[in-house]
Amino acid sequence: MGRKILLEHDNVPGIQGYDVYRKNGGYASVEKAIKMTPEAIVEEVKKSGLRGRGGAGFPTGMKWSFLAKPEGVARYLVCNADESEPGTFKDRYLMSRIPHLLIEGMITSSLALGVKTAYIYIRGEFFYIVRILEKAINEAYANGWLGKNILGSGVDLDLYVHVGAGAYICGEETALLESLEGKRGNPRIKPPFPAIAGLYGCPTVVNNVETIAAVVPVINMGGEEYAKIGIGKSAGTKLISASGHINKPGVYEIEMGITVEDFIYSDEYCGGMLNGGKLKAVVAGGSSVPILPADKILSTANGEKRLMSYEGLADGGFATGTMLGSGGFIVMDETASVVQNLHTFARFYHHESCGQCSPCREGTGWMEKILHKILDGHGTLADVDLLWEIQGKIEGNTICPLGDAAAWPVASAIRHFRSEFEAYVNNPGVLKEVNHYNNVYNLVKTH
Amino acid sequence: MPIVTIDGRTIEVADGTTILQAARLIGPEVAPPAMCFYTKLKTSGGYCRTCLVEVTKGSEKDPRPMPKLVASCRTTVMDGMEVGNLKSEKVVAARKSVVEFLLLNHPLDCPICDQAGECYLQDLSYDHGSAKTRTDFERRTFDKIDIGPYIQLHMTRCILCYRCVKVADQITDHRVHGVMNRGDQSEISTYIEKAVDNDFSGNVIDVCPVGALTDKTFRFKSRVWFTKPIKAHRNCNKCCGKVNLWYKGDEVLRVTGLKDQWGEVEEFICNTCRFDTKKTSDWTIEGPSQISRTSVISANHYEVFVKPTEFTLNNVTPLQIEGENNS
Ligand SMILES: Cc1cc2nc3c(=O)[nH]c(=O)nc-3n(C[C@H](O)[C@H](O)[C@H](O)COP(=O)(O)O)c2cc1C
Ligand code: SF4
Ligand code: FES
Numbered sequence: 001m002g003r004k005i006l007l008e009h010d011n012v013p014g015i016q017g018y019d020v021y022r023k024n025g026g027y028a029s030v031e032k033a034i035k036m037t038p039e040a041i042v043e044e045v046k047k048s049g050l051r052g053r054g055g056a057g058f059p060t061g062m063k064w065s066f067l068a069k070p071e072g073v074a075r076y077l078v079c080n081a082d083e084s085e086p087g088t089f090k091d092r093y094l095m096s097r098i099p100h101l102l103i104e105g106m107i108t109s110s111l112a113l114g115v116k117t118a119y120i121y122i123r124g125e126f127f128y129i130v131r132i133l134e135k136a137i138n139e140a141y142a143n144g145w146l147g148k149n150i151l152g153s154g155v156d157l158d159l160y161v162h163v164g165a166g167a168y169i170c171g172e173e174t175a176l177l178e179s180l181e182g183k184r185g186n187p188r189i190k191p192p193f194p195a196i197a198g199l200y201g202c203p204t205v206v207n208n209v210e211t212i213a214a215v216v217p218v219i220n221m222g223g224e225e226y227a228k229i230g231i232g233k234s235a236g237t238k239l240i241s242a243s244g245h246i247n248k249p250g251v252y253e254i255e256m257g258i259t260v261e262d263f264i265y266s267d268e269y270c271g272g273m274l275n276g277g278k279l280k281a282v283v284a285g286g287s288s289v290p291i292l293p294a295d296k297i298l299s300t301a302n303g304e305k306r307l308m309s310y311e312g313l314a315d316g317g318f319a320t321g322t323m324l325g326s327g328g329f330i331v332m333d334e335t336a337s338v339v340q341n342l343h344t345f346a347r348f349y350h351h352e353s354c355g356q357c358s359p360c361r362e363g364t365g366w367m368e369k370i371l372h373k374i375l376d377g378h379g380t381l382a383d384v385d386l387l388w389e390i391q392g393k394i395e396g397n398t399i400c401p402l403g404d405a406a407a408w409p410v411a412s413a414i415r416h417f418r419s420e421f422e423a424y425v426n427n428p429g430v431l432k433e434v435n436h437y438n439n440v441y442n443l444v445k446t447h
Numbered sequence: 448m449p450i451v452t453i454d455g456r457t458i459e460v461a462d463g464t465t466i467l468q469a470a471r472l473i474g475p476e477v478a479p480p481a482m483c484f485y486t487k488l489k490t491s492g493g494y495c496r497t498c499l500v501e502v503t504k505g506s507e508k509d510p511r512p513m514p515k516l517v518a519s520c521r522t523t524v525m526d527g528m529e530v531g532n533l534k535s536e537k538v539v540a541a542r543k544s545v546v547e548f549l550l551l552n553h554p555l556d557c558p559i560c561d562q563a564g565e566c567y568l569q570d571l572s573y574d575h576g577s578a579k580t581r582t583d584f585e586r587r588t589f590d591k592i593d594i595g596p597y598i599q600l601h602m603t604r605c606i607l608c609y610r611c612v613k614v615a616d617q618i619t620d621h622r623v624h625g626v627m628n629r630g631d632q633s634e635i636s637t638y639i640e641k642a643v644d645n646d647f648s649g650n651v652i653d654v655c656p657v658g659a660l661t662d663k664t665f666r667f668k669s670r671v672w673f674t675k676p677i678k679a680h681r682n683c684n685k686c687c688g689k690v691n692l693w694y695k696g697d698e699v700l701r702v703t704g705l706k707d708q709w710g711e712v713e714e715f716i717c718n719t720c721r722f723d724t725k726k727t728s729d730w731t732i733e734g735p736s737q738i739s740r741t742s743v744i745s746a747n748h749y750e751v752f753v754k755p756t757e758f759t760l761n762n763v764t765p766l767q768i769e770g771e772n773n774s
Binding site: 167169184189350351352353354355356357358359361362363364365366369386390393396397398399 | 492493494495496499514515516518521540541544545547548549551552581582584606607609625626628629630631632633
């Protein structure tokens with residue numbers, strides 16, 4: 001069995017409630033951290049090698065040390081619980097199953113950052129989790145972990161849950177801050193970065209739910225111990241949301257460094273392909289990351305087995321590799337259509353673009369329309385080339401990474417599955433009939 | 448003070464100067480086009496991406512190039528920075544695509560648009576765009592909304608530069624309009640079709656780079672190139688009272704603020720001066736305003752004039768407008 005840290009007590013009955021959580025070692029990291037200096041806590045997180053679990057993988061300790069600390073100015077910690085990336089559903093799992101882990105992480109992290117007010121910005125559709133979190137927060141207040149003078153230390157901390165209105169873009173950290181301030185959720189133009197001027201213009205740290213939860217084991221076991229888990233610069237465990245044509249979709253905690261093959265085929269994780277189907281492609285890190293065909297996701301360009309880690313999945317760059325992203329692992333067998341899947345993604349990005357900058361506002365819709373045209377049987381080979389060109393003109397030219405996130409799936413699908421696009425163009429009638437929906441229908445029938 | 452080189456031309460500028468401002472100080476031949484930045488509006492810029500440039504050397508201290516093209520209007524210069532504008536192939540290609548994106552859903556209704564002839568999107572397309580369109584999809588439309596007796600909104604022409612929103616936020620007393628909806632459905636609107644009405648609201652017309660916000664009192668009266676701008680002033684207790692009166696014959700068809708070389712107004716004017724003071728006797732006339740020689744307004748008629756691209760930029764001395772503000 002692989003090592004579990006975040007989900008260690010996942011199956012303990014009643015772990016949602018304070019008493020059981022506390023009995024299973026909950027809030028120990030706060031007890032430990034409150035006796036440490038803030039600098040020492042940050043140092044442990046640095047040593048742990050913990051990296052952001054929200055998508056970009058930025059070293060958390062380093063992010064924390066960038067936080068400006070001007071005299072007399074408030075600082076904020078904001079937890080990004082907006083999880084809306086298609087394919088990613090780990091944060092909601094964690095928050096609904098073990099809410100106190102996030103709250104404990106928020107307290108410990110706030111101690112490290114000298115924060116007196118912290119927020120959990122949660123996606124609007126997660127209203128049922130809001131209730132779970134609020135109940136847990138109330139329990140934490142009632143037991144003296146939040147509020148004035150925590151554990152008699154003289155430190156105050158207030159924690160609020162703020163509910164978004166259901167917009168993917170509000171997961172981008174500066175759009176999140178705008179939304180939290182009560183404004184339209186448009187990403188800000190950077191610099192300044194949140195570490196200097198974030199919420200209400202004050203220094204702010206924004207971290208993903210899983211990142212903040214992982215601070216708990218980091219402090220409990222010490223940074224050095226944590227760094228030993230995982231592989232190389234991919235320290236620790238990672239929650240992977242597995243979905244698609246596999247036998248056991250769900251959220252899995254893996255120790256980074258296991259092979260992709262193991263993850264897909266072992267009974268401990270995905271349990272192999274659904275109905276013994278043949279692996280066609282994987283989107284390994286949520287809808288934004290490049291899709292890879294079976295051979296490239298299972299092994300690197302050097303012929304080594306590809307590993308589930310930041311470096312492992314990125315090996316080979318975009319030519320043959322992809323990204324760990326937020327850990328949304330979407331598996332497709334041969335009944336899936338890459339082009340149709342891409343159209344779904346393109347529609348999503350078109351719908352979610354905030355519309356501030358021209359390449360993303362106009363380009364995302366344009367790509368969706370062209371894909372629709374191809375699926376409809378009216379596409380030409382020139383359309384495929386045009387798609388390729390449009391994505392290249394969006395990537396890197398936008399205000400926030402949503403533009404890149406919209407471009408990469410298109411680029412990778414064309415890079416690795418060009419023949420499938422050509423098949424749609426060359427056989428408009430045939431492929432329209434043998435479509436994805438029939439395949440899905442057949443699957444459902446036999447399952 | 449930082450020294451920056453743009454397309455091989457070097458200048459020393461004050462700390463905190465942006466690449467765009469530095470380029471404008473060097474001259475129009477190296478200044479990137481800017482469709483959303485507006486010097487007088489705080490936090491403007493960054494949206495349209497027409498001003499993207501390539502930073503080939505970050506600074507003397509850290510010479511690494513920047514990995515992506517940057518918006519020159521929102522990037523401050525560092526000492527020793529080297530920037531490619533028209534001399535960078537990447538920039539030229541990116542700008543061409545930005546123009547394509549901006550025109551993708553634009554109605555191209557120039558023949559019936561009051562802005563034609565002084566439209567920055569026309570100029571931009573002419574200078575940096577392509578003569579062909581690569582889309583045959585239906586273009587985006589919006590429900591028409593009436594924003595009052597003075598200002599005409601054509602949302603289909605809007606490029607979402609946010610300038611008018613910033614004017615409403617920063618110049619007028621109470622902001623009554625903003626951006627509604629998201630993505631390519633975003634639109635400039637007032638809440639529940641309220642009229643945009645306060646003393647300085649007319650300035651949204653001057654800052655709008657395209658024909659999305661035009662002067663209703665001038666609507667369909669004349670093509671701009673048949674009118675002549677005359678500089679004038681009056682004693683106004685609300686604003687500076689310095690304007691351009693746009694004459695056709697003896698009649699003042701339109702009043703606008705005075706604009707500098709970069710198309711930005713020198714000072715914002717009030718609605719009384721703009722909409723309600725259209726008699727010559729209301730004004731002290733100063734004389735004809737200078738208009739860039741490359742503008743169709745200078746031609747004033749349909750006879751042959753030299754196409755702007757046939758000038759090589761180097762041998763045109765940009766016309767300096769009195770009281771010009773480069774900062
Ligand atoms: C369009 C977009 C959506 C994002 N959505 C999320 C999200 O739902 N949750 C999240 O944690 N990070 C999201 N991010 C990444 C955040 O901007 C930010 O990098 C992250 O919250 C930082 O936390 P970390 O360092 O702990 O990963 C998104 C980024 C973009 C560009
Ligand atoms: S890239 Fe898209 S989502 Fe991001 S700021 Fe630009 S328009 Fe908005
Ligand atoms: S002028 Fe710089 S992005 Fe629009």
